[in-house]
Amino acid sequence: MAEETGLFVYGIVPSDVEPTPDAQGVGDPPGEVAAIRHGELAALVSEVGLEEPLGRPADLTAYQELLDGTAAVAPVLPVRFGTVVTGPDAVADLLEAHHDRFAAALDEFEGRAEFVVHGRYEERELVADVLADDPAAADLARQVRGQPEEATRAERIRLGEIISQGVELRREAENRKVLDAVAALVVDSAARAPSSELDAVHLAFLVEADRADDFVDALEKYAEERGGLLRLRLLGPHAPYDFVDAHQLVG
Structure with a gap:
């Protein structure tokens, strides 16, 4: 039986932010980082196995390196480490439900x-x-x-x-x-x-x-x-x- 997977959510960014091709996420092997967009927002995510243990030093490093690298070029709202949702629809629902609040927060962190x-x-x-x-x-x-x-x-x-x-x-x-x-x-x-x-x-x-x-x-x-x-x-x-x-x- 194939392992069930979910999406590990790293942070919220403006919709025009694009992950670099070499961006690596958490997990073993590291997941490929993608952006799921809704309106003016996007969430940086990667696929993880729902039974896969997270929290290794390598996972924490990957999480921080992705967010810090993103923050160097665009505002980012870090999502608490370990947040995993069921799939793209759940991410889109999150962005839709909090769209205005997240967009205002990104404006606040622009250039900081x-x-x-x-x-x-x-x-x-x-x-x-x-x-x-x-x-x-x-x-x-x-x-x-x-x-x-x-x-x-x-x-x-x-x-x-x-x-x-x-x-x-x-x-x-x-x-x-x-x-x-x-x-x-x-x-x-x-x-x-x-x-x-x-x-x-x-x-x-x-x-x-x-x-x-x-x-x-x-x-x-x-x-x-x-x-x-x-x-x-x-x-x-x-x-x-x-x-x-x-x-x-x-x-």
């Missing part, structure tokens, strides 16, 4: 891209900074230094709690400082959850294409000012993953 700023503290410098600001923590650090772990277990736990609280407070302040540094250069921002206890900054920004260079310059200046305390990474340009929820896309 997402950038993600991810900063992580240097652990040694961070701990030294917390101890310098907190005499009680510094005293605990002196008590446990060179002592057996079992004999100073309670002190070490307390010291860890104080350092963790200090990191959280510094993270909140760091995010505010980065937001202030680029506020005049961005359209919107969204906070992302920390990916590590040493995370200093994790923010997504929506930026006009003609302001991207100024945005990058402002972040580079900020990173220089923070010296050796943290390492800052800038990722992008990407499709606007962190900003489409406001439009309640399916998935």
Whole structure:
């Protein structure tokens, strides 16, 4: 019996967007990407087996590369990873039901891209900074230094709690400082959850294409000012993953 198939939906684009011949979708082997059109809109899709497990690193990479590559040349509304519908008619129904809302959202994202700023503290410098600001923590650090772990277990736990609280407070302040540094250069921002206890900054920004260079310059200046305390990474340009929820896309 032939395997039942469905259509994996990547994102919504203007109707004149055409997938490149070498565009590859999710699955093993990768599916061929096509555009299903309705009115002013199109959905980028590829065929997948309904029993095929999705979510491998290669699938996530294919999903993001397709959307980011599309966003470099046209506005795109990413649809949540893993959205699979029964066939072309279901895609057309989706586009028809939400046509005006999707078209307005595409207009909003025209000429804009997402950038993600991810900063992580240097652990040694961070701990030294917390101890310098907190005499009680510094005293605990002196008590446990060179002592057996079992004999100073309670002190070490307390010291860890104080350092963790200090990191959280510094993270909140760091995010505010980065937001202030680029506020005049961005359209919107969204906070992302920390990916590590040493995370200093994790923010997504929506930026006009003609302001991207100024945005990058402002972040580079900020990173220089923070010296050796943290390492800052800038990722992008990407499709606007962190900003489409406001439009309640399916998935």
